[in-house]
Amino acid sequence: MKKSAIDNFFKWFCFFCASLIGLLMLGFFIQLSLNSKQVWDIFGWRFLISTEWDPVAEKFGALPSIVGTLSTTLIALIIALPLALAAAMFLVNATPLIRSVLGHAIDLLAAIPSVIYGMWGLFVLVPFMQDKIQPFLAESLKIQKIPVVGRFLAEDYYNGFGILTGGLILAIMILPYICAILRDVLQMTPPMLREAAYGVGCTRLEAGKDIVIPYAIRGILGGVFVGLGRALGETMAVLFVIGNMMEMPQNAFSGSTTIAATIANSFPEADGLQRSALFALGLLLLAMSLLIQILAQSYLRAATAHRGE
Amino acid sequence: MQKKKLFWRKLANHIFRFFSLLAVLLAATAMLVIVSHVIRTGSKSLSLGFFLNPSKPYGMPDSGIANALLGSIMITLGAALLATPPAVCAGIYLAEFRDRPKITAALRFSANVMMGMPSVLVGLFVYTLVVVPSGHFSGLAGSVALAIIMFPVVMRTTEDMLGMVPYALREASLAIGMTRTRTTLRIVCRSARKGLITGILLALARVSGETAPLLFTALFADAWPKHYFSGPTPNMPVLITEYSTNSPFEAMHQAGWGAALVITVLVLALNIGTRILFREKRHAS
Numbered sequence: 063m064k065k066s067a068i069d070n071f072f073k074w075f076c077f078f079c080a081s082l083i084g085l086l087m088l089g090f091f092i093q094l095s096l097n098s099k100q101v102w103d104i105f106g107w108r109f110l111i112s113t114e115w116d117p118v119a120e121k122f123g124a125l126p127s128i129v130g131t132l133s134t135t136l137i138a139l140i141i142a143l144p145l146a147l148a149a150a151m152f153l154v155n156a157t158p159l160i161r162s163v164l165g166h167a168i169d170l171l172a173a174i175p176s177v178i179y180g181m182w183g184l185f186v187l188v189p190f191m192q193d194k195i196q197p198f199l200a201e202s203l204k205i206q207k208i209p210v211v212g213r214f215l216a217e218d219y220y221n222g223f224g225i226l227t228g229g230l231i232l233a234i235m236i237l238p239y240i241c242a243i244l245r246d247v248l249q250m251t252p253p254m255l256r257e258a259a260y261g262v263g264c265t266r267l268e269a270g271k272d273i274v275i276p277y278a279i280r281g282i283l284g285g286v287f288v289g290l291g292r293a294l295g296e297t298m299a300v301l302f303v304i305g306n307m308m309e310m311p312q313n314a315f316s317g318s319t320t321i322a323a324t325i326a327n328s329f330p331e332a333d334g335l336q337r338s339a340l341f342a343l344g345l346l347l348l349a350m351s352l353l354i355q356i357l358a359q360s361y362l363r364a365a366t367a368h369r370g371e
Numbered sequence: 372m373q374k375k376k377l378f379w380r381k382l383a384n385h386i387f388r389f390f391s392l393l394a395v396l397l398a399a400t401a402m403l404v405i406v407s408h409v410i411r412t413g414s415k416s417l418s419l420g421f422f423l424n425p426s427k428p429y430g431m432p433d434s435g436i437a438n439a440l441l442g443s444i445m446i447t448l449g450a451a452l453l454a455t456p457p458a459v460c461a462g463i464y465l466a467e468f469r470d471r472p473k474i475t476a477a478l479r480f481s482a483n484v485m486m487g488m489p490s491v492l493v494g495l496f497v498y499t500l501v502v503v504p505s506g507h508f509s510g511l512a513g514s515v516a517l518a519i520i521m522f523p524v525v526m527r528t529t530e531d532m533l534g535m536v537p538y539a540l541r542e543a544s545l546a547i548g549m550t551r552t553r554t555t556l557r558i559v560c561r562s563a564r565k566g567l568i569t570g571i572l573l574a575l576a577r578v579s580g581e582t583a584p585l586l587f588t589a590l591f592a593d594a595w596p597k598h599y600f601s602g603p604t605p606n607m608p609v610l611i612t613e614y615s616t617n618s619p620f621e622a623m624h625q626a627g628w629g630a631a632l633v634i635t636v637l638v639l640a641l642n643i644g645t646r647i648l649f650r651e652k653r654h655a656s
Binding site: 149 | 381383384388390391392393394395397398401402405408409457458462463464465467480481484485487489494495498499500519522523526551552555576577579580581583586587608611612615616624627628631635638643
């Protein structure tokens with residue numbers, strides 16, 4: 063009798079601990095919703111499309127932060143994804159020694175704190191962008207003269223800070239993450255399938271493109287979403303190099319801000335309605351990253367489900 | 372005709388392999404550039420005094436990072452103490468008690484989702500949960516924030532590690548009359564302890580460099596961390612942020628690089644040390 067009482071207690075205690083995670087997630091939503099209520103009451107859905115952010119006039123709009131967040135994330139993904147996929151395919155095909163050395167290196171790189179990336183970005187990447195990359199893009203290639211899309215890509219005025227730099231630093235940061243996940247996912251392809259492809263005369267590229275990637279496609283999507291989620295919510299690395307301008311960005315050279323950077327930057331000094339607006343931004347970020355995480359997890363789960371070990 | 376086609380296929384293959392190699396080299400170079408820059412610049416500010424003196428406002432002699440280092444250690448250890456016991460129990464629930472599969476699946480899903488939670492939101496959450504009710508910033512609030520980040524990581528690794536313990540062990544233990552509780556704690560957790568410790572230490576390494584959650588919780592102070600429970604507590608990540616963004620002075624930037632080097636080395640050492648010391652013997656793969 064006593065034995066089962068202890069067992070019961072232990073089980074319920076464990077259940078309580080496990081349910082904490084669910085409570086925490088609910089808590090995030092409740093806390094952000096409650097604290098941002100004021101802003102939703104005053105601005106309603108116009109908060110989402112207004113471009114004004116003027117704490118003095120008490121006018122707040124989320125659009126500049128949203129655009130900044132999405133565009134840096136997009137740039138990061140465009141740069142990091144092809145590199146990560148190519149690197150992962152290289153690692154899967156490499157000899158065991160190279161694979162384990164580079165594999166561990168990638169795991170370690172993913173462990174470097176993001177503030178280090180931010181600091182490096184501020185003191186090294188920003189001057190480099192200003193002196194080399196941006197003059198090259200704007201003056202040598204003149205990409206701002208490309209019809210239609212050109213004016214969103216660049217402008218004649220630049221100072222090293224901005225969306226492009228933020229996207230670049232994010233790309234460097236999420237590359238090891240995505241690469242590690244893709245490597246794990248690609249490794250799950252049964253060797254038999256790949257060997258069969260080589261057997262009928264496929265080259266490595268063809269085996270990878272037509273056999274391994276289609277087999278692992280759900281896991282790859284999952285990995286992409288995990289990287290996307292990281293880029294979306296990353297604060298410090300972006301904060302240092304984005305320029306922190308609460309205005310609508312005109313092109314990739316414009317100084318801008320992201321949701322996370324705005325919160326980190328303005329929250330300590332904010333009060334009243336501005337604080338509420340920052341909580342509302344937080345709620346937006348939570349909703350976005352939750353959506354992406356749910357997509358990521360369901361794809362990754364689908365990818366591992368048929369492994370059947 | 373046939374031969375030409377083969378030529379193009381082989382060419383595409385070679386281009387692809389070249390691009391793959393290039394991608395790996397590019398990633399590796401970017402990382403080497405960053406790490407070597409941190410080492411080269413940071414090592415200039417390293418001296419005994421840098422590790423022994425507390426940080427001081429600009430212009431004062433003998434400034435260091437000792438207070439921030441100590442504060443960081445206190446905050447991180449506090450987080451580990453807060454997060455580990457409930458997280459391990461939560462992992463045990465996921466791995467050992469399978470009588471409510473739907474709830475277990477939902478909780479596992481929440482844990483996975485929580486692992487991707489933007490850390491700045493954790494800072495906001497703890498700000499309203501701890502800082503506002505208690506009326507002051509504190510190291511404890513920082514610990515709570517880091518604990519929330521650690522919790523799902525430790526929970527999921529615990530589950531994975533316990534899942535690797537063979538069923539025969541549990542059955543044998545139950546068969547000789549041990550209770551479920553004793554079986555779980557003394558047999559299952561014990562045989563998975565290497566993995567558990569690895570998971571906890573890696574989670575610790577991961578949160579020790581987190582900055583965003585500490586900005587509104589632990590804050591920063593140019594003083595020794597005497598008020599862990601009741602006042603702003605200095606810590607490394609916020610020191611780096613303060614020195615590099617809020618200061619125009621070269622000397623502060625230099626100290627920031629030194630701090631960056633110290634935290635990078637600590638995080639990497641914890642990572643590598645854990646991986647080597649607690650490496651599970653794997654079958655050759």
